[in-house]
């Protein structure tokens with residue numbers, strides 16, 4: 001889902017105008033009276049201009065993925081044989097039992113090497129319009145091949161190398177045949193990426209926010225609806241919008257102030273400029289999705305900020321030129337907590353049956 005910047009900007013005054021007088025002021029847990037149910041419905045309508053409930057699965061443009069493809073992708077995701085020295089799997093940096101992250105500022109790849117960026121969660125990532133902090137991959141299938149070949153991450157020397165290796169590993173030749181029945185030579189690099197992508201398309205984390213968006217206006221407490229209202233009113237939705245509450249666009253980090261003053265980030269990571277070479281792309285980063293953000297510390301592209309409170313305050317100052325009051329900060333945190341969903345069924349430790 002794509003919400004162009006100008007569209008959300010235009011909507012903002014409208015949102016502010018109609019949400020402020022109606023803000024629920026009941027304490028958390030207070031029973032909802034008729035008036036606040038009406039208010040919650042009005043707020044739900046405003047929210048639907050920016051967000052959508054999670055689907056069951058993010059469908060592949062070419063058609064639905066089969067359970068066999070998803071199960072193969074799950075096995076590959078957990079398999080350290082996808083790294084040169086057999087020590088690192090996708091799960092090393094995107095731990096399925098830790099909301100798809102490693103909770104480190106930057107991750108450790110083969111031979112103890114550190115990359116320069118924080119590992120974003122793989123949960124709900126298939127919904128994003130682009131992958132990576134600088135958007136350099138289009139979808140989860142294209143993205144999946146990149147860490148395998150990255151010398152700091154999994155350091156596989158070539159596509160042919162990993163294909164040759166997996167052909168000698170028991171089960172894989174059969175599993176690829178079952179997952180890609182139409183292919184003559186199904187165990188190839190593109191299909192490794194396709195299977196991993198198919199698995200990632202199932203990693204969705206529905207929460208009470210989805211119940212609310214679908215029409216159950218009592219799914220959120222009054223404190224949580226107040227949080228959502230503040231998120232809309234302050235203008236976080238200028239950028240964090242769409243089904244994943246982000247992941248739809250690149251934006252400059254540091255609209256009103258130099259973010260490095262606040263985060264202590266190195267000047268060397270210039271975001272999108274490193275991909276395009278264009279000066280206009282300096283410090284453009286993908287607006288990250290905020291689903292499960294309470295579980296995915298530390299924050300920002302280089303993991304320099306450990307506390308969510310600080311990340312929220314930095315956002316308001318640096319991106320919106322606003323100083324948050326303490327109640328506003330609390331509201332925003334309360335809303336972000338609602339975005340913590342149930343871990344996906346397909347990521348259970350036992351995994352889908354093969």
Ligand code: HEC
Nearest residue numbers: 089090093107108109117118119120125131132133147153
């Ligand atoms: C050594 C740690 C490491 C390993 C191993 C690793 N990743 Fe990542 N992953 C990262 C980091 C760091 C980033 C962000 C890099 C960037 O934006 O430049 C990332 C980005 C991603 C993203 C983009 C998410 C987003 O919100 O943009 C996806 C999806 C992903 N990885 C999936 C995988 C898969 C699938 C594998 C296995 C084939 C894998 N990763 C292996 C660390 C790792």
Ligand code: HEC
Nearest residue numbers: 236238239251253285286287288299300301311315316319
């Ligand atoms: C002008 C666009 C813009 C606005 C407005 C904005 N953000 Fe962000 N947000 C971003 C970008 C871009 C990043 C990624 C910065 C980076 O690390 O490079 C980000 C990162 C974040 C992060 C860190 C997430 C993570 O996984 O590391 C949080 C939390 C966050 N924003 C919350 C908010 C809140 C709350 C508001 C409203 C007060 C807000 N943002 C307003 C663009 C914006």
